[in-house]
Amino acid sequence: MNNFIFENSTKIYFGKGCVKEYLASALARHGNTVMLAYGGGSIKKNGIYYEIVDILKNAGKIVVEFSGIMSNPTYAKVLEGAELAKKENVDFILGVGGGSVMDCCKAISMAAVYEGDIWEDFWARPGIFDFEPAPIGFIVTAAGTGSEMNGGAVITNEKMNIKTGRDYPRCNAEFAMMDPVYTYSVPKAQMVSGSFDILSHIMETYFSVCDEENVSDDISEALMRGVIRDLRAALKDPEDYNVRSNLMWEATMAENRIIKLGKKCDFQCHQMEHQLGAYTDCNHGMGLAVLHPVYYRHIYKEGHAKFKRFAVNVWGISPQGKSDEELALAGVEALEDFIKEIGLPLTLRELGITDKTDLREIAESCNLSPGSYKKMSHEEIYQIFKESF
Ligand code: NZQ
Numbered sequence: 001m002n003n004f005i006f007e008n009s010t011k012i013y014f015g016k017g018c019v020k021e022y023l024a025s026a027l028a029r030h031g032n033t034v035m036l037a038y039g040g041g042s043i044k045k046n047g048i049y050y051e052i053v054d055i056l057k058n059a060g061k062i063v064v065e066f067s068g069i070m071s072n073p074t075y076a077k078v079l080e081g082a083e084l085a086k087k088e089n090v091d092f093i094l095g096v097g098g099g100s101v102m103d104c105c106k107a108i109s110m111a112a113v114y115e116g117d118i119w120e121d122f123w124a125r126p127g128i129f130d131f132e133p134a135p136i137g138f139i140v141t142a143a144g145t146g147s148e149m150n151g152g153a154v155i156t157n158e159k160m161n162i163k164t165g166r167d168y169p170r171c172n173a174e175f176a177m178m179d180p181v182y183t184y185s186v187p188k189a190q191m192v193s194g195s196f197d198i199l200s201h202i203m204e205t206y207f208s209v210c211d212e213e214n215v216s217d218d219i220s221e222a223l224m225r226g227v228i229r230d231l232r233a234a235l236k237d238p239e240d241y242n243v244r245s246n247l248m249w250e251a252t253m254a255e256n257r258i259i260k261l262g263k264k265c266d267f268q269c270h271q272m273e274h275q276l277g278a279y280t281d282c283n284h285g286m287g288l289a290v291l292h293p294v295y296y297r298h299i300y301k302e303g304h305a306k307f308k309r310f311a312v313n314v315w316g317i318s319p320q321g322k323s324d325e326e327l328a329l330a331g332v333e334a335l336e337d338f339i340k341e342i343g344l345p346l347t348l349r350e351l352g353i354t355d356k357t358d359l360r361e362i363a364e365s366c367n368l369s370p371g372s373y374k375k376m377s378h379e380e381i382y383q384i385f386k387e388s389f
């Protein structure tokens with residue numbers, strides 16, 4: 001294993017009723033003005049909003065609302081939130097939602113106290129983070145990104161056509177409250193997309209060196225089998241508490257840095273999907289579903305041993321009677337079949353991308369991952385886009 005230092009400062013409150021039980025006490029040590037940040041209004045439809053506002057009001061908090069955080073949050077929205085936080089002297093930012101709300105809140109927590117341009121200094125390139133951001137906490141309403149327990153924030157700069165993520169440990173939320181019941185109302189398409197995002201995070205970590213037996217890969221295999229099992233079960237019964245609990249915690253486990261310890265990590269598919277998102281605003285998990293099988297057919301020869309292991313240990317494929325090549329490819333095929341089974345798209349066209357979209361320009365704008373089994377070129381990424389079309 002490679003050397004590592006591990007730290008994760010986010011306190012997790014998990015389970016049915018956790019918000020009611022712990023929110024007031026978790027906020028007690030903070031000042032009175034709480035910015036309640038959320039998305040397009042799902043929390044009003046399912047009633048989570050009213051539950052939280054009641055708790056805040058009863059705790060004597062002044063609530064400053066910041067709504068309308070869109071999927072694939074933009075830098076403009078971050079600046080709007082930071083301006084409001086400064087104007088209202090907000091003491092605490094409480095984000096209620098999925099990955100988009102959480103990511104936007106992390107960037108707001110920086111922009112609300114930083115004098116310069118956070119895009120230029122922290123997203124355009126990795127920055128030196130030597131100040132305290134505004135304190136944040138999350139109430140998670142959708143399982144997927146794992147943003148609740150890391151410092152990652154993926155922001156889209158619309159003017160520049162760049163969607164990029166940075167992980168600053170100082171952006172870890174002080175706490176995250178995770179009530180699986182809150183995820184029951186997530187639309188089926190988003191539940192599936194979020195679950196595929198979880199699987200993708202684990203695969204992007206697993207398919208990278210080191211390849212010797214190691215704790216991270218062992219945990220990853222168990223998590224992948226779990227996501228596959230739990231998503232199938234959630235599709236049958238979306239209100240199965242145990243299943244939704246598992247999915248929610250699998251999402252966190254995939255992105256709370258634990259399985260990344262000692263691993264190089266790939267995330268080339270994420271780099272490609274983020275740029276597709278920057279240009280077309282496509283759904284994150286759906287974009288990943290389209291790209292993964294095609295990308296893996298490009299790299300499996302360089303990561304042969306791991307792809308064989310994936311086929312056997314994750315999909316239960318028997319190696320008997322198969323050449324190494326056939327076995328490695330059988331795992332990728334099983335992944336593709338699963339994507340079909342759960343109703344995710346397999347082509348860029350299904351994401352609304354047309355032949356008018358300049359795939360070459362998007363390919364040229366993608367970062368090249370140093371962790372891929374095979375060093376990609378922009379030309380090869382363009383080929384992957386064309387094959388995915
Ligand atoms: O906006 P509202 O009305 O709340 O509706 C949302 C949104 O339409 C809805 N939703 C969430 N909880 C719900 C619900 N609807 C009904 N009931 C509920 N309980 O779901 C829709 C999607 O929400 P969003 O937050 O956009 O999805 P997701 O959690 O997949 O986040 C996607 C964003 O996170 C980034 C992605 O790139 C994308 O921008 N990522 C962040 C990462 C990180 N910080 O670690 C890692 C990921 O790889 C990813 O890149």
Ligand code: ZN
Nearest residue numbers: 145197200201
């Ligand atoms: Zn992701």
